[in-house]
Amino acid sequence: MIGGFLKNLFKNKVMLLMVLPGTLWFLFFAYLPMLGTIIAFKQYRYSRDGFLASIVQSKWVGFDNFKFLFSTNDAYVITRNTLLYNVAFITLGLILSVILAVVLSEIANKKLAKVYQTGMFLPYFLSWVVVGYFAFSFLSMDRGMLNQITGWFGMDPIQWYSDPKYWPYFLVLIFLWKAVGYNSVVYLAAIMGIDRSLYEAAMIDGASKWQQIRSITIPMLKPIITIMTLLAIGKIFYADFGLFYQVPRDSGTLYSVTNVIDTYVYRGLKTTGEIGMSTAAGLYQSVVGFVLVMTSNYIVRKVDKDSALF
Amino acid sequence: MKKKKSFTIMLATLMACTLTLSACGGNKDNSASSGGSSEKPVELIWYTIGAPQKDTDLVIAEVNKYTKEKINATVKMKMIDYGDYSQKMQVMAASGEPMDILFTSSWAFDYVQNARKGAFTPIDDLLTKEGKGITETLDSAFLEGSKVDGKNYGVPANKELPALEAWRFNKELLEKYNLDISEVKSLESVEPLLKTIKENEPNVTPFAISKDYMPLMPFDYLIEKMPMAVKLDTTDYKVVNLLETPELKASLATMHKYYKAGYVSPEAATTTSTDDLMKTGKWLMDRASTQPLADNQWSASYGYPVVSTPAGDSIVFNWSVMGSMQAISANSKYPEKAMEFLNLLNTDKYLRNLLDSGIEKVHYEKIGENMMKNLPDSKNYDIPTFSIGNVLLTYLNEGDPENKWDEFKTFNDAGKNAPLLGFNFDTSKITNEIAAVQNVKEEFWSSLMTGTVDPDVYLPKALEKLKAAGLDKIMAEAQTQVDAWVATKK
Numbered sequence: 103m104i105g106g107f108l109k110n111l112f113k114n115k116v117m118l119l120m121v122l123p124g125t126l127w128f129l130f131f132a133y134l135p136m137l138g139t140i141i142a143f144k145q146y147r148y149s150r151d152g153f154l155a156s157i158v159q160s161k162w163v164g165f166d167n168f169k170f171l172f173s174t175n176d177a178y179v180i181t182r183n184t185l186l187y188n189v190a191f192i193t194l195g196l197i198l199s200v201i202l203a204v205v206l207s208e209i210a211n212k213k214l215a216k217v218y219q220t221g222m223f224l225p226y227f228l229s230w231v232v233v234g235y236f237a238f239s240f241l242s243m244d245r246g247m248l249n250q251i252t253g254w255f256g257m258d259p260i261q262w263y264s265d266p267k268y269w270p271y272f273l274v275l276i277f278l279w280k281a282v283g284y285n286s287v288v289y290l291a292a293i294m295g296i297d298r299s300l301y302e303a304a305m306i307d308g309a310s311k312w313q314q315i316r317s318i319t320i321p322m323l324k325p326i327i328t329i330m331t332l333l334a335i336g337k338i339f340y341a342d343f344g345l346f347y348q349v350p351r352d353s354g355t356l357y358s359v360t361n362v363i364d365t366y367v368y369r370g371l372k373t374t375g376e377i378g379m380s381t382a383a384g385l386y387q388s389v390v391g392f393v394l395v396m397t398s399n400y401i402v403r404k405v406d407k408d409s410a411l412f
Numbered sequence: 413m414k415k416k417k418s419f420t421i422m423l424a425t426l427m428a429c430t431l432t433l434s435a436c437g438g439n440k441d442n443s444a445s446s447g448g449s450s451e452k453p454v455e456l457i458w459y460t461i462g463a464p465q466k467d468t469d470l471v472i473a474e475v476n477k478y479t480k481e482k483i484n485a486t487v488k489m490k491m492i493d494y495g496d497y498s499q500k501m502q503v504m505a506a507s508g509e510p511m512d513i514l515f516t517s518s519w520a521f522d523y524v525q526n527a528r529k530g531a532f533t534p535i536d537d538l539l540t541k542e543g544k545g546i547t548e549t550l551d552s553a554f555l556e557g558s559k560v561d562g563k564n565y566g567v568p569a570n571k572e573l574p575a576l577e578a579w580r581f582n583k584e585l586l587e588k589y590n591l592d593i594s595e596v597k598s599l600e601s602v603e604p605l606l607k608t609i610k611e612n613e614p615n616v617t618p619f620a621i622s623k624d625y626m627p628l629m630p631f632d633y634l635i636e637k638m639p640m641a642v643k644l645d646t647t648d649y650k651v652v653n654l655l656e657t658p659e660l661k662a663s664l665a666t667m668h669k670y671y672k673a674g675y676v677s678p679e680a681a682t683t684t685s686t687d688d689l690m691k692t693g694k695w696l697m698d699r700a701s702t703q704p705l706a707d708n709q710w711s712a713s714y715g716y717p718v719v720s721t722p723a724g725d726s727i728v729f730n731w732s733v734m735g736s737m738q739a740i741s742a743n744s745k746y747p748e749k750a751m752e753f754l755n756l757l758n759t760d761k762y763l764r765n766l767l768d769s770g771i772e773k774v775h776y777e778k779i780g781e782n783m784m785k786n787l788p789d790s791k792n793y794d795i796p797t798f799s800i801g802n803v804l805l806t807y808l809n810e811g812d813p814e815n816k817w818d819e820f821k822t823f824n825d826a827g828k829n830a831p832l833l834g835f836n837f838d839t840s841k842i843t844n845e846i847a848a849v850q851n852v853k854e855e856f857w858s859s860l861m862t863g864t865v866d867p868d869v870y871l872p873k874a875l876e877k878l879k880a881a882g883l884d885k886i887m888a889e890a891q892t893q894v895d896a897w898v899a900t901k902k
Contacts, residue, residue, distance in 0.1 A: 145840070148530040150742040152508035170847040174881045243678040263682050264864065351682035352623075355865065357855040369854050370847030373635065374839055375525060377506055379847065 142167055142382040160378075167382035170370060176361065184362040187346075188338045190274050191281070196331060198282045200323065203289035204315055219290070222283030230344025237276060237349050264355040273360070277345055285330070292326045293319060328402055328409040336395040339363065339387040363387060454485045454749045456512040459501065460738070461520055461799050464491045467792040471770050478763060483752045487513075491795070497521055505531040505741070512744040513754065515799055516566055518636070518731035523739070524560050524836045532565040532739040533747050539564065542751035545759035549802060551824055557733035557833050566737035567754050571703075571803040572820060574827025575732035577628050577724045578702035580710065583717035585609060585616065585696050593721050599627055599666050602697060606675040609696045618675045620686040620698040623858040627663035628699065628724050629654065632830040634837045634890050635846075636731055638853065639878065642894070644727065646831050649898050651891045653883065655875055664871065667863030680862040690714055699723055704819040705812070728827040730836065736798050758802040768797050768806050778807070785810045835897045842889050845882030852877045 111118065144160040144167075171177060202222065209215040225233070240247045241262035249259040262268060296319065304314050341362035350360045367383040395411075403410035468489060476486035492500050501514065501521040516523040516532070526532065539547055539555075546567055547555065554568040579596055586593065589612065591605050606618040631641035631654060639654040654660050670676055677683060689695040693716055700706075702720055710718040738757075740750045756763055769776045769784060770793035776784045784807040797803055804817045813819075839846050856874035859865045 146506065146529075148505055148508070148742055150530075150533075152743065153506070156506070156508065166844070170844040173844055174848045174852075176848065176851055176881070261678070263679065264859065352854075353682045354855040354857060354859050355681075357851075361851070361855075366851055369851050373638075373850055374843050374846055375502055375522070376843050379843065 139381065139385050141378055142385045144378055146377045163378070167376070167378045168386060170379060171363075171366075171383060171386060176366065179358060180361050180363050180366045183359065184339060184341045184364075187270075187273065187277075187341065187362065188334075191277055192331060192334045192338070194274065194278060195281055195285060195334075196327065198278060199285035200289050200320075200327065202282060202286040203293055204319055206286065206290055207293045207319075208311070219283070219287070222286065224283070225280045226284040228280070230342070230348045233276060233280065233344075234348035234351065237272070238351065241272075263351055263353045266356050266359045269350060269356055269359045273345060273349065276349055277342070288330065289323060289326065292323055296322045324406075325409050328406075329411060332395060332398055332402065332411050335398050336391045338394055339390045341365070343368065453480050454746045456485055456487045456744075456746065456750055456753055457510060458487050458489045458513040459504070459511055460489060460491055460513075460515040460795075461494060461497045461517075462491050462796045463493045463794075465793050465795060467770060467775070467789070471766065471775075471793055474771055475763065475766055478766070479753060479756065482760075483749065483756060485746070485749045485753055487753065494520065502526075505529075508743055510743065510745075511741045512746060512750045513738055514741055516737050516739045518734040523558070523566060523734050523737060524730075527560040527563075527565040527739075528838065528840070530742055533742050533744060534563045534565055535567070535740060535747075535751060536564050538740070538747060538751040539567075542748050543567070543755045545755045549759055553728060553824075553829075554733055557728065557730060558737065559834060560836050561838075566734075566739035567758065567801075568733060569736040569738070569798055569801050569803060570758065570805075571736065571798055573733065573824040574726040574728045576702050576722060576726040576823075576827075577699055578706070578720040579697055579723045580700050580702075580718055580720045581697045582693060582695055583711075583719050584693070585613070586719070593719070596721050597723065599663055603670075605696065606670065607673070610674055613696075616694045616696060617677050617689055618696045619670060620689045620695040621676050621680050621862055622683045622686050623681055623862065624684075625680070625699070626857075626861040627660070627667060629657075629659055629663065630724075631657075631659075632729060632832045634832070634894075635839070637857070638849070639883070640887055640890050642831050644831065649831065649894050651887050651894055653875075653878075653887060655871060655878070661867060661871065664860055664863065664867035667861065668866055669863070671863035676862060681858040681864040704823045705816060708811070726823070726827045727830050728833055729830045730833060733833070738801065754801070757800065758805075761805050764801060764805040765807055767800055768795065769793075776807075779810060780808075782814075783808045783810065783812070832894070835894060837890060837893060842882075842886050845886050848881035849878055849883050849886060852881045 138157075141157060141160075143162060143164060144157070145163045146160045147156065149155040149159045206215050206219055209218070228236075238246070241249075243249060243259055243261050243263070246262070248262070253259065262272075300318050300322075301314055304318060309317070341364045343364045346360050346362045347365050347368070350356045353360075363383065367380055371380050399411050468491065472487060472489050479485050479487065497515070497520045501516075504511065505514075505526060514532075515521065516526060518524075535543065550568065550570050551573060553573055554570065555564055558564060558566060558568050579593070579602065581591075581593055585591075589608050591608060593605070596602055596605070602619070609616055609618040626637070629641075630644045631652075632644055633654075634640040634642070634651065640651055641654045642649055642651055667676075671678075671680070686695070686698060691714075693714070700720075702722070707718055707720055710720075738754055740747050740754075744750055757767065758764070765784075769786070770790060772778065774787070775790045775793050776786050779785050786809075797806060804820060808814070808816055852874070855877070856870060860867060860870055860874065
């Protein structure tokens with residue numbers, strides 16, 4: 103039995119060697135830290151004998167660390183905001199990225215296409231702090247560009263940072279501006295991989311550009327679209343901290359539309375610094391994400407077995 | 413066969429690598445038993461606050477020469493910048509990173525909380541033995557005020573003890589419009605000045621405030637910037653909700669009036685710093701905490717004259733006592749040596765100035781018995797003077813009056829004790845409520861305090877939400893703890 107195992111090991115040594123760095127990475131940075139989730143059920147106190155001793159000696163508190171996530175009516179607001187924003191990001195992001203990828207692939211001048219692509223790609227590399235200042239240069243009450251433009255038409259300046267009703271649009275817009283260029287590259291690569299002869303055959307049959315896109319490009323993209331969406335659903339309970347904290351400049355009056363799980367946890371714990379409570383929040387997000395991925399994958403498998411993740 | 417061998421070797425190497433990696437975290441006693449004897453000097457690992465400096469190694473080499481001789485110990489100083497300090501230290505303390513001495517305070521890497529979580533070694537015994545010099549030189553109010561549950565966990569730096577808030581003014585503008593600040597004290601009293609500037613200088617922000625601003629209130633807070641407080645002149649130690657007090661209501665109404673009049677920036681509630689105003693000089697006044705001769709310091713650092721006048725009384729708060737401390741880490745292998753070093757640092761003039769200003773004739777030169785002048789190279793070694801120890805030992809800067817430290821002593825003696833001095837709120841039973849209240853507070857605080865919103869509308873809203881989040885429970889717990897503490901004092 104063991105001999106067989108070793109023989110098998112030897113036979114696949116090249117493959118195994120190739121997978122080794124990745125395995126080690128996962129082992130040390132993904133599986134090993136998972137043991138730390140027990141901190142979520144403890145009141146973490148430091149021990150002089152190091153980290154492991156601290157974990158062992160800290161008091162068990164059951165689910166106490168999770169309470170703060172659900173104890174107030176803010177719990178509803180943050181859950182709603184996190185979920186709805188992410189749903190908007192996933193659907194709009196998907197639609198726009200695919201459209202953009204198709205458009206880019208159809209541009210005849212390849213050099214120009216590269217220029218557009220790079221331009222779309224750039225915002226992805228900006229930090230949210232920088233994006234926050236970009237937004238501020240538009241939205242500042244006294245010096246912002248937007249208020250100056252509306253001023254030309256005789257409108258009163260608007261206090262953008264204290265009026266929640268505009269922010270759902272701003273946040274979605276800013277997110278898409280930053281993310282779409284990057285995501286479209288994935289779809290563009292997939293389009294490039296589609297067999298050209300399919301299009302040639304379609305053209306001979308007299309299919310228009312629109313028909314080609316609808317009947318060849320989109321169906322061929324379906325598997326990758328499904329995978330990307332499933333992966334995004336796994337992160338539906340995580341919100342981009344920078345987007346929701348830096349971009350609205352942490353303005354209190356906007357919390358009803360900008361407070362998400364991650365910012366709530368940050369604000370709630372920065373004075374007490376309880377590691378147990380932040381671990382609890384992280385665990386909660388992971389568990390919900392896990393459940394959502396499993397269910398949506400299950401549904402996908404029922405509908406179309408080949409598109410499912412596993 | 414040969415192929416197989418090379419693969420096994422590679423696998424073994426990889427395994428070895430990972431083992432060493434994982435071992436890094438867990439090594440505890442690699443050189444334990446060399447504490448007492450005079451053979452091998454002990455190396456103390458020291459984390460302190462401030463931007464890392466280019467010449468740190470150079471200066472520390474010089475420090476080590478001296479300390480090796482004096483106490484048979486060397487230090488390894490690691491500096492972490494202001495913005496990162498709390499967070500990085502929190503992680504390092506939680507993960508048991510080896511360290512001996514570390515900076516802590518009421519405003520960075522919170523002293524009381526981390527003492528309670530067990531990050532520091534209690535130093536009461538060490539102070540009576542290795543730290544005698546400290547107890548002799550330090551104003552006893554410092555050690556008394558920085559006790560947590562009856563024990564000392566850190567050595568406070570000898571410096572200004574009370575907190576005194578002052579209105580600061582841009583002197584050029586005062587002179588241009590012939591404004592008089594001798595009558596200024598309350599928030600209401602500055603209105604005519606603000607008005608003059610608003611009318612005559614459209615490009616100047618009359619009252620420079622950021623989102624951290626709050627009106628000066630005669631209260632002692634249980635947690636800084638949280639609404640639970642005790643009145644400064646209290647006799648019954650009743651914990652009140654700041655937002656329900658008539659004093660705050662009146663001040664917020666004034667702030668809202670100022671906001672509507674355009675005396676403060678329309679973006680005040682989201683502005684994180686007023687540095688750009690200070691740099692350009694386009695401001696008339698703001699509020700800041702002061703200390704003796706602060707006007708000179710401000711004027712020197714901004715490059716134009718700044719004058720100030722007190723905005724309140726000089727009071728010794730918990731947080732002002734704990735403004736700057738050096739503690740000994742709970743996992744330190746050499747707590748006695750660490751205390752010996754701290755003792756030397758707080759009593760030895762040569763060591764203190766070496767660490768503060770760098771090497772003589774490289775970073776500074778002496779221009780008198782007790783006075784120095786920075787040399788151009790001082791920009792390579794510029795660390796916050798207040799952060800590492802006894803400030804009163806440092807040489808005077810060029811232009812400082814001879815009696816500077818005497819003025820500090822007078823200033824310290826003039827401070828009145830705040831009612832809760834020595835009391836530390838233990839939040840471990842109400843962490844959930846604190847987290848919830850904190851979120852509600854952040855939602856309303858800045859916009860109310862800066863006057864951005866109408867207090868008549870938003871104050872009741874904030875109160876209602878705070879109560880729903882559990883503020884009453886926190887106040888009740890606070891009252892119980894305060895009462896118990898008052899009882900032990902009598």
